[in-house]
Amino acid sequence: MAARHKILGGKVHLYKREDGRFWQCAATVNGKQYRESTGKDELAQAEDVAENWYYELRGMFKRGELVKPTEVEKTFAEVTELFLREFAALTEGQRRVGYVKRKEWIARRHLLPFMGDKPISQVNSGLIQEYRLWRVETTKEKLGRPPARGTVIQEIVVIRQVLKTALRRQWIAGLPDLSQPYQMNGKISHRAWFSPDEYRALYTFTQKWAKNPPIARCASQYVQLHDLILFMANTGIRPDEAARLQYRDVSVVEDDRSGETILEIECRGKRGYGPCKSTANAVPVFRRLQKRNQPSPTDLIFPKLPREQFNTALAQLNLKHDREGRVRTFYSLRHTYISFRLLEGAHLLQLAWNCRTSVDMIEKHYAAHIKTRLDASAINMRRGATNASGRPGLVAANDDSGDGAEEAA
Template sequence: METATQEQQPPAKDGTIERYELMGGKCYIYKRSNDSKHWQVAAYVSGRNHRASTKLEGFSAAKQFAEEWYLELRGKHIRGELGKLVPVNAEKTFKDAAEQFLREFPVLTEGQRSPIYTAGHQRRLRNYLVPFFGDKPLSQVTSGAIAEYRIDRIEKSKEKRGKPPARGTVHQEMVALRQTLKTAMRHDWLASLPDMSQPYRSNGKISHRAWFSPTEYRQLYLAAAKRADDPKKERYRYHGQELYDFIIFMANTGLRPDEAKRLEYRDVTVVKDRETDERILEIEVRGKRGVGYCKSMPSAVMPFFRLRKRNKAQPTDRIFPNDQHVLFNNILEEENLKFDREGQRRTAYSLRHTYICLRLMEGADIYQVAKNCRTSVEMIEKFYASHIKNQLSAAAINVKRVPRNEENKVAPQSPPPPKPAAPKNRLRPTGKNYTRRKPH
């Protein structure tokens, strides 16, 4: 066994009993105080300490091993194979990022985001995301870890409820996760966002929004009118009348349900339109896009008058103060209209979709419909106009092309039309040789 030629040093503060610097102090070898026979090597490279065991007892052999190990470590650092690593005990965890996000989000979005939306993110983080990712360092929240979360979420939901969570539910949880990781990036706790897309996902078909065809819409409002005139119980008469007016009003204005809920009588003005010479409603709409304007169909005027007279309303009263979804769903189920042919569920929002589709079927300008509904032409073309047969022009589709052999043929020249005969001169001829005949 080889022995060290250097003078033995007292035990260091880190528990070593022998420690010798090599490569000009850039690395060193040492023995631990637990009577280990093997030499250890350590160096500080790329922002952190690296350690390894030489598994050698001789000093000279351990020294040669340490020098080669250090040079290899430096080469990896130069090639960028090590990167700048942060010690695990100094790295922030997902729980730290979640707490920072929950502290910032309500304050920075006050007045811009609904309190219900903010509370939803808080609930998703505390109930699902933090229990799963909790103590993991942020660098370990990778695409694979997110895929594991999706699997765990589906399996636990099936065990508890017998079915997986809805697609929208998981999507909102991914939104909360992304916002939390973005918060970590703003504070330099995370270098970049992982890939959060759902693996193995196929391209879903674009399906149109649930709506009522003209036949189905007529069936719906006739059923509502019958319920208003002949309720099952007399105390439900007012609610039946209000629902009937709600259906007619919504299908002739194209308002969103939340916009109709905020609507007050002072926001609606009855005017006579100059272009159509009909009475319509001009509505100041307050919704998710701020304040907008809407011009209704003439059929929306009478429901508005009935609502105002029935409720003896003040200007600041709401037009639809009561929630209509229970009675509305009952009528849909009774009339077998709850689901459309594609299996999509119909709600009060379907009345807005019905308005847009009926306007397009009547040939209305798509840009004007989009402005009146406070949406974009792109959204209408994607979710509404794609299934409206009236948007297709048969004359533009059924074009017949002339065959090439007939294109090159020269049309036969027809004979020139005969010249018209010269008109007879009806004037009496004159001349010296002219003698007038005597009448018979």
């Protein structure tokens, strides 16, 4: 070699081959040596090119885009298979089987066809944004509409979990930015529920079915459907909790504070174990189930949720969608329970405890649309000369204590 030179404290070597015109540069990053031509024959210019090249190599290493020479970089598909195996094994008994299967379905149905062959280090923010665009375009082409926002969020969650699996094994240097660009504040809407009139129409209709089933061989399913609707609307339990509920989980008790006979329920489902107290209207439903089925303590109260009959009833009553177009399901009976309790002035914290959710969730998705929670006397206040205590302050609009001296707020 004709010449050799070092820069950046010896981290980068510049040299010229005997028959070469341009300066070459070499550096070691993450245990691997990299070489590149600077394309410059002047040393000063070659130093600038080599310095920029070295810092770019360091940046690629920090982003997880460089691997050691002895390693064969894992693909996204390989890391996904490892994640699915780990997730199924480590969450057994803690997560519902359907929840785990959903992760696998998302990965195999959507993620692997798009990015399965990509090296894991190349699954970056740009590729994930391309995936979002691909999902919108392909879904529009097939269904004429984009995928639901919540659906895409679930898919991004799986991508994050796969990348975390790679991060734990140091196959990548860090997680890319997975946030949604161009994101606007979403409108918070209430959950699909049944108004008092709609709920009355529904249980009246299913009561007629229970007495005169449209299909004789399915008589027991129609009876079960009617009791399930009444039970869920008077307890607020989730559909998966109803599906797991055994007779031994329910007790008929006298409530000391209200003086009513109610049900105390041990719920097991989405949030693990949690207690629940029903309204008094759930008691005759439970006793009717006991009398009809003559169960053992470990028998399921609702062995099968009759979704087909429920959807048929909603369709015949034109109640499958609410006025905003939201689809009603068995979950809507839980939403109905919460909304009815709010209409009757229930305490938010107590209601949240009873429904195994948070006050924030109830405030956002239920209480916002309950008009009876608005106190007109508190809203329609005017700033007057005096208030009830005789001091300057706010007085009600119809309060004469201001002696006609009220001012506009």
